[in-house]
Amino acid sequence: MTLIDALIQYGLFMAKTLTLVLAIGLLLIVVLRARPGGSGDDDDDGSRLEVVDLNGRYANMADTIKAATLPPKMVKKAFKAERKAEKARAKAEAADKRRLFVIDFHGDLMASEVGALREVISALLIAATPEDEVLLRLDNAGGAVHEHGLAASQLLRLRSAGIPLTIAVDKVAASGGYLMACVANRLLAAPFAVVGSIGVLAEMPNFHRLLQEKGVDFELHTAGEHKRTLTLFGENTDEGRAKLREQLEETHAQFKAFIAAYRPTLDLSKVATGEYWHGEQALSLGLVDAVQTSDDYLLAARAEADLYKVRYRARKRLLQRLLGADGARALARPLARPIGSVARWLRNLGGARCA
Known part of the structure; x- marks a missing residue:
């Protein structure tokens, strides 16, 4: 088997493997996105709001430390005093x-x-x-x-x-x-x-020169003068770069105005x-x-x-x-x-x- 044949066989193997992986991925996406009844409605879908009493959590943490570090008699006495104080405090403060x-x-x-x-x-x-x-x-x-x-x-x-x-x-x-x-x-x-x-930024690579070296043409058709300022594969222009910088400055100005309104x-x-x-x-x-x-x-x-x-x-x-x-x-x-x-x-x- 020549090197070319080996490369062809390897390419076919990789293509089959990629196809299998993509098929499994699509199947997983379909399964994971499935909803009962197929309506896509999020109402009554098992999502819920959880509320945790942090006062109780802090109290339990403190009790755990006391139970582990104090003599048993002192622990019992401390717990009894705390419960009494908590009841009195809760009664006095419940209204406000x-x-x-x-x-x-x-x-x-x-x-x-x-x-x-x-x-x-x-x-x-x-x-x-x-x-x-x-x-x-x-x-x-x-x-x-x-x-x-x-x-x-x-x-x-x-x-x-x-x-x-x-x-x-x-x-x-x-x-x-x-x-x-x-x-x-x-x-x-x-x-x-x-x-x-x-601040605001925008960044992307550009592969135009690489495509030119390989003899690959890339076409981008738009309706609207500034529908696309910079592209990934096409030749970017100074006009496009200037327009993008203008958009960045506008976004930055909006960012600053929003902050100024609240601070x-x-x-x-x-x-x-x-x-x-x-x-x-x-x-x-x-x-x-x-x-x-x-x-x-x-x-x-x-x-x-x-x-x-x-x-x-x-x-x-x-x-x-x-x-x-x-x-x-x-x-x-x-x-x-x-x-x-x-x-x-x-x-x-x-x-x-x-x-």
Whole structure:
């Protein structure tokens, strides 16, 4: 067998393998997206809102430490005294004790948790009052402008309803993350949290010269002068580059105007440069209102507020129910990572990102 024959056989083998993998992937997608009745309706699909009593959780943690470190007699005496004090305090404060609702938001490029966020906020708008408070623990390094703009708009629903919103940044609120954070009535940051990065970027590779070398033509037909500014495979022009830069500047101006509306004392000429700062620096620049971790904020609030963690748990797909979350991720990972990465990359080609 010659080298050419071997290469042909190898190519056929790879084509068959790729076809099989794609077929399995399509089958998994069909199964995972299946809904009872085939209507695609999300109502009554098993998704649910979960509420955890954080006061009770903290009390249980403290009791566990006491039980493990104190003599049995002292433990029994301490528990009895605590229960008595709790009953008296609950009776005295039941009428006017406020509620503090805690939400977690972990950001990614496409702000994929915004769907769960909107469900939680809708529920809180029904149940909460202006005497209550919402604490959002935010961890978000930014991403697509439209997705993070939607996330910020969800938070604005709380402010519009007059419900106090505190946002705590323990790790990072940069770019689109800060777009969300600036909406807060009060913004906290941990000492080494990363805050800022108020800027916009767009990036893509261009393979035009490589295609020319290989004798491959690429055609792109559009209707509209600026339907496409830069392309992946075509020859980019100075006019297209200038138009994209113009769009980036417009998005940056909108970004700054949004921040100015909710933090009017901020000097944007100093902070809207794309740079980021840590806790104390961010405080001195006016990017945040205090340097404090979310844990300290909650521990200080538990004496005068009922703390509740609220989370929206979406319905598990069929594969997750059969194999469990870990098993489903392990099975789907070989396909999900390359397919998801390529899909996100193609979807965002040439698109502006908060950065």
